[in-house]
Ligand SMILES: Cc1ncc(C[n+]2csc(CCOP(=O)(O)OP(=O)(O)O)c2C)c(N)n1
């Protein structure tokens with residue numbers, strides 16, 4: 001999703017031009033029809049960025065889902081995003097994990113690499129170094145499964161690219177704050 | 184009969200009584216919510232509900248509007264003038280899409296409206312059936328919340344929850360989309376008892392520590408100002424009463440947005456007039472030069488702030504609002520108190536008194552003398568004429584003629600709207616209904632119909648422009664049907680005047696498509712609709728014509744021919760700061776390129 005590219009307006013505040021930051025928001029929602037559309041629509045309607053988004057039910061009996069959104073913007077914009085999300089009626093809680101600090105973030109990726117001969121050995125060596133698992137293999141290809149921080153996945157993808165990267169599928173980030181307390 | 188069996192039978196009996204169709208549930212829920220008037224328009228997908236209404240006409244009056252947009256604005260007018268939620272009922276497809284402008288208007292101005300839409304039967308949803316549209320998809324961005332009712336079991340809860348959500352926290356419109364099969368299905372109805380939302384519990388009380396801090400800041404301010412908005416009116420009459428008390432105990436000056444007019448009386452001692460783009464010189468300069476701004480139920484909209492980087496540059500700001508997302512959205516504040524206006528103002532007064540606070544009398548006196556100097560510029564002055572009716576004068580005469588009467592004003596959008604805000608003086612809340620956030624031409628007449636339904640005995644006047652009134656003129660037919668004596672006071676300048684004014688100021692007088700050609704004969708138009716028509720162009724006749732309008736016991740269309748090229752001043756041109764106003768006597772007006780791109 002694109003950042004707004006409107007020319008700087010005299011209405012816009014000069015104070016707001018601080019650094020762009022990337023934050024992970026954890027959003028607990030009622031798992032009801034349309035709730036994801038509300039969240040995504042809020043981002044597009046107000047010109048906010050979504051870098052990644054994951055969603056799944058986390059408490060079946062209570063019908064609760066957790067949406068984890070990685071977004072970027074100025075600290076003021078990110079504060080706005082949190083408040084705008086809180087306004088949505090089916091949303092229970094919004095936590096800015098980046099602001100709280102100390103969160104664990106993980107992502108799962110599947111990476112398909114095609115190659116023969118020494119390329120295969122090289123791919124396997126890299127996979128071992130990154131603790132990626134082989135979940136599918138043919139004479140000419142592998143699918144690796146890799147779980148870790150997003151940066152680690154980025155790095156692995158870059159390393160296998162010259163060997164014969166053909167496809168990547170990533171889940172987006174799941175995140176949780178460390179320690180005994182729930183968020 | 185053993186006790187257990189007896190009670191079991193009672194339960195069964197009461198459940199039987201509560202077993203009904205979805206359509207019956209809708210009407211039952213409306214009655215349980217105390218709804219006595221709804222605005223609507225029938226169609227295939229709501230026929231079952233209309234069928235039930237047929238038997239409940241004594242309990243719920245249905246007002247048949249002539250366009251669904253009219254239903255939405257009428258519901259808004261009803262809500263804003265009465266403090267109760269407005270309710271509308273429309274069919275699927277075009278009924279729903281025609282409502283969009285009104286729903287958006289209610290969202291922007293935070294008006295509690297419950298809109299029930301019919302939908303094609305569940306099994307046809309998604310098939311592009313006749314008069315199917317994705318109502319919840321389309322209205323997602325123009326409602327506070329919306330529901331598609333998928334089964335009869337969910338219907339009673341959703342109906343009551345919708346009323347709760349529309350009214351609690353920052354109010355807004357809620358859509359309930361009910362497929363036709365759900366309207367026919369039978370289920371167990373439950374009343375509104377204990378219907379709260381699982382998660383939606385807006386905070387009412389302000390944080391005590393922050394209130395303490397606010398009082399400290401207020402006590403040491405040298406140039407304070409209250410900047411109040413529609414949130415005070417939405418909070419209820421108690422908030423307006425408390426605001427008056429707070430102003431009286433502090434002695435601070437007070438200004439208000441368009442939406443907040445009447446919360447503090449225009450006749451009050453500390454009143455500076457409205458602020459913002461067409462606000463008074465004293466209000467805007469006091470905003471610019473204040474050292475403490477206390478914003479209550481206002482949202483720092485661009486019509487208010489003007490150029491943001493020069494907005495009240497030397498001030499500390501306190502922001503009191505029920506909606507946390509309003510805080511720091513456009514303007515960064517020093518202290519935010521999240522809570523309901525009435526609760527927070529009451530707490531401020533209590534702490535101000537308990538701590539024996541007093542504003543610094545020397546500083547306040549000096550501040551007031553600065554304000555008096557700005558006031559002496561008489562920024563709302565205009566040149567009276569004996570030959571042509573000046574719009575400002577027309578509003579003044581209307582005000583004089585209605586003063587002391589039980590009167591409600593609605594407006595359309597344009598210059599006349601701003602003249603109404605400037606020259607009609609409101610001493611009470613809920614008396615001025617105008618489209619602020621969305622600026623919807625065509626709002627005023629249907630809104631006046633809603634107001635008149637809520638206040639059958641009161642005088643209701645729509646201050647209109649000849650352009651805007653034609654956007655929902657069909658509602659005159661509604662007024663005729665229900666014998667609603669609404670008065671439409673058209674300031675007819677034969678121009679889309681506000682557009683003409685901007686073209687004069689920003690586009691070198693190139694009046695592209697802003698002349699209202701081929702206007703109808705409004706007197707004949709009135710007669711065709713069964714209303715009374717009056718035309719007045721001579722200043723000498725105006726008072727008598729207004730008196731005739733007020734005395735006429737039915738709807739009136741008043742064609743008041745005014746000076747065609749009068750501009751609405753004062754004005755902060757786009758992109759300028761509060762202290763860069765154009766006054767009626769300024770000669771040079773310049774708007775730079777950066778200002779031109781703004782609306
Ligand atoms: C539905 C809609 N369309 C367009 C506009 C843009 N607009 C704002 S004021 C205005 C002119 C209104 O003309 P009129 O009703 O005659 O009022 P006047 O300004 O002349 O008093 C227009 C076109 C609007 N506010 N609403």
Ligand SMILES: [Mg+2]
Nearest residue numbers: 648649678680
């Ligand atoms: Mg006009």
